[in-house]
Amino acid sequence: MRGRTRKAEESEVDLTPMLDIVFILLIFFIVTATFIKENAIDLTPPPPAPPDQPVDPKPTILIRISEDSLISVNGRLSDVGSVQANIERLIAETPESAVLVQAHPRAKNRLVIMVVDQARSVVESSVGFTIDQS
16 A cells, blocks of 8 residues: 555656746747737728818819729829829819828729828828729
């Protein structure tokens, strides 16, 4: 009988060092983890206007992006590099203008983001985004 109890006592494994190592690794990974803040396009709609005040629409610069990646600024065909110059020219003519980017659902996302970035570099606060339903 005594031999069996002694063998059971000898076979126990002390888990304390293993738990210490696990906690040290956990702390290491938490400390070394980098937290990246991702920038996203703000697509929240503006708050509705109060019903008692008349809505005065702003002149709008419409940038359309077609399914075939064709870009038009107020009806004039343009390439990606000259979108910013076209917006600056139209803003110089009517400074209170807002910019509306209307993209087809099958347009390339990279192209849409580039156009929105160029529009925001000219007019930061009044750039809208919509999807072309046609």
